[in-house]
Amino acid sequence: VQFGEGGAGTFSDGKLTTRVTHPRLHEISKYFVEFGAPEEILYKHKPHVGTDKLRTMVKAMRERIIEWGGEVRFGAKITDLFIENDHIVGVEVNGNERIDTTVVLSGVGHSARDTYEMLHKRNVEMTAKPFAIGVRIEHDQAVIDESQYGVEPSSLGLGAAEYSLVYHDKETGRTAYSFCMCPGGQVVASASENGGVVVNGMSLYARDSGVANSAIVVNVGPEDFGNHPLDGVAFQREWERKAYELGGSNFHAPAQTVGQFLGLSQAPSVQDSTYSYEPGVVNCDLHDCLPPFVTSVLERALPYWGRRIHGFDDPAVCMTGVETRTSAPLRMGRNEDRVSPTVGGFYPMGEGAGYAGGIMSAALDGAETAILCMAKYAKPN
Ligand SMILES: Cc1cc2nc3c(=O)[nH]c(=O)nc-3n(C[C@H](O)[C@H](O)[C@H](O)COP(=O)(O)OP(=O)(O)OC[C@H]3O[C@@H](n4cnc5c(N)ncnc54)[C@H](O)[C@@H]3O)c2cc1C
Known part of the structure; x- marks a missing residue:
C-alpha cells in the first residue's frame, strides 16, 4: 500500500482535494483525465477517482514515460548516495549498482524509513516535524448519509456522504480531527514493516461498499517525541508495534467499540459491529496502543462529534x-531553488520530504521541482 508503482496514492480513496491553490493543479487534473480519470474531476467540488481507476491510470502514465524515452525500473531501491565535496555524484541501486549523476529528484514518500536513515547518514538536512496519530472509525454509510442529507443520496443525485470534523481540546490545547474520510470504502492494512500494524482507508470509484471510514487523529509534535530528525519515526514505530502485539502478532488489528473505549457499561463488542479490516480484528483496549494524551482527547472529541453527526459516537461503532x-514525521531542508542546502544536486520533494499532504499537493510539488530542474539543467537541442 505504501510503496511501488504509483506510490501510496495507488491504493487509496483517490480524493483529489487539496488545500493548496495553484494554477498548475488544473493542468495536473487534465493529465489525470488523459490517463483515464473521469472528466468530472475537472469541475467537481470534491473530485475522487478510487483505487480501481487509479491503478490503470498509473499504468498508462508509465507507458507514456517509456514511449517518450524514459526508463521505469521496478524492484530498484536507492540504497546509498555518492557525494563528493558536498555535491551528489551518483546513487547506489539495491546495494550493488552505481548510477553516476549530478542531479537527483527524490520523492520517496513518508514511509521509506530505511531511506530516511540512509539520507540522514549522508547528511541530507532534515528536522522533526509534527504529524497526527489515532485510529480509524467505521460507520454504516447509511448513518452518515441520513445525518448529512436526511434522505437517500441517490434521490438527490448525490453519492455517499462525506464529513469533516474538528475538536479543539481546551484541557490540553490539542486538536482532534477526522482525516482521509473514505465514503463507501474500506479500512486497509498499511503496515510497511514486519512487527507493526498500521491502518488507513481506501475506496473504489463507485464508493458503494456501504461502509464509511475515516481516521480520527490528534496532533503530536517533537515536544512529545524528541527533536532528533528520526524521533518521529521511532514514535510511530513504538505504537505500531504495540498494536501488532495487541492484535496477536499476525497483522490482525486491535479494535474496540466506542462504548468500550468510553468505558460505558454493557458496551457491545466489535464482533457485533461493522468492520472491514482484513485479515481481521481483535477486540482490545485501544488505550494500550496509543499515548494517553491522544486517547484522552479522543474520549472528549467523540461525544462532541456525536452531537454533530447523529450516531457518530454510537456505542457499537468500531x-x-x-x-x-x-x-511525514520529518521535513528535509530545501533552498529557494528546492535543492538540499547540505547536498548539492539533491532535490527532496513530495510528501516524504514534508512538502505535500496528499495526491494533488505531491503531484504539484513533483511537477514544480521537475520543471525547475528542466529549466536549469536541460541541454539545448
Ligand atoms: C491507503 C492510503 C489512502 C490514501 N488516500 C488518499 C486520498 O484519498 N487522497 C489523497 O490526496 N491522498 C491520499 N493518501 C496520501 C497520498 O497517497 C500521498 O500523499 C501521496 O501518494 C504522496 O505522494 P509522493 O509521491 O510524495 O509519495 P509516495 O506516493 O509515497 O511515493 C513514494 C515512492 O517512492 C518509492 N521509494 C521509496 N523509497 C525508495 C528508494 N529508496 N528508492 C526508490 N524508490 C523508493 C516508493 O516505492 C513509492 O513508489 C493516501 C495514502 C494511503 C496510504
Whole structure:
C-alpha cells in the first residue's frame, strides 16, 4: 500500500482535494483525465477517482514515460548516495549498482524509513516535524448519509456522504480531527514493516461498499517525541508495534467499540459491529496502543462529534488501530531553488520530504521541482 508503482496514492480513496491553490493543479487534473480519470474531476467540488481507476491510470502514465524515452525500473531501491565535496555524484541501486549523476529528484514518500536513515547518514538536512496519530472509525454509510442529507443520496443525485470534523481540546490545547474520510470504502492494512500494524482507508470509484471510514487523529509534535530528525519515526514505530502485539502478532488489528473505549457499561463488542479490516480484528483496549494524551482527547472529541453527526459516537461503532502515517514525521531542508542546502544536486520533494499532504499537493510539488530542474539543467537541442 505504501510503496511501488504509483506510490501510496495507488491504493487509496483517490480524493483529489487539496488545500493548496495553484494554477498548475488544473493542468495536473487534465493529465489525470488523459490517463483515464473521469472528466468530472475537472469541475467537481470534491473530485475522487478510487483505487480501481487509479491503478490503470498509473499504468498508462508509465507507458507514456517509456514511449517518450524514459526508463521505469521496478524492484530498484536507492540504497546509498555518492557525494563528493558536498555535491551528489551518483546513487547506489539495491546495494550493488552505481548510477553516476549530478542531479537527483527524490520523492520517496513518508514511509521509506530505511531511506530516511540512509539520507540522514549522508547528511541530507532534515528536522522533526509534527504529524497526527489515532485510529480509524467505521460507520454504516447509511448513518452518515441520513445525518448529512436526511434522505437517500441517490434521490438527490448525490453519492455517499462525506464529513469533516474538528475538536479543539481546551484541557490540553490539542486538536482532534477526522482525516482521509473514505465514503463507501474500506479500512486497509498499511503496515510497511514486519512487527507493526498500521491502518488507513481506501475506496473504489463507485464508493458503494456501504461502509464509511475515516481516521480520527490528534496532533503530536517533537515536544512529545524528541527533536532528533528520526524521533518521529521511532514514535510511530513504538505504537505500531504495540498494536501488532495487541492484535496477536499476525497483522490482525486491535479494535474496540466506542462504548468500550468510553468505558460505558454493557458496551457491545466489535464482533457485533461493522468492520472491514482484513485479515481481521481483535477486540482490545485501544488505550494500550496509543499515548494517553491522544486517547484522552479522543474520549472528549467523540461525544462532541456525536452531537454533530447523529450516531457518530454510537456505542457499537468500531474503531481500529493504529493510524500513524498521516503525514511525514520529518521535513528535509530545501533552498529557494528546492535543492538540499547540505547536498548539492539533491532535490527532496513530495510528501516524504514534508512538502505535500496528499495526491494533488505531491503531484504539484513533483511537477514544480521537475520543471525547475528542466529549466536549469536541460541541454539545448
Ligand atoms: C491507503 C492510503 C489512502 C490514501 N488516500 C488518499 C486520498 O484519498 N487522497 C489523497 O490526496 N491522498 C491520499 N493518501 C496520501 C497520498 O497517497 C500521498 O500523499 C501521496 O501518494 C504522496 O505522494 P509522493 O509521491 O510524495 O509519495 P509516495 O506516493 O509515497 O511515493 C513514494 C515512492 O517512492 C518509492 N521509494 C521509496 N523509497 C525508495 C528508494 N529508496 N528508492 C526508490 N524508490 C523508493 C516508493 O516505492 C513509492 O513508489 C493516501 C495514502 C494511503 C496510504
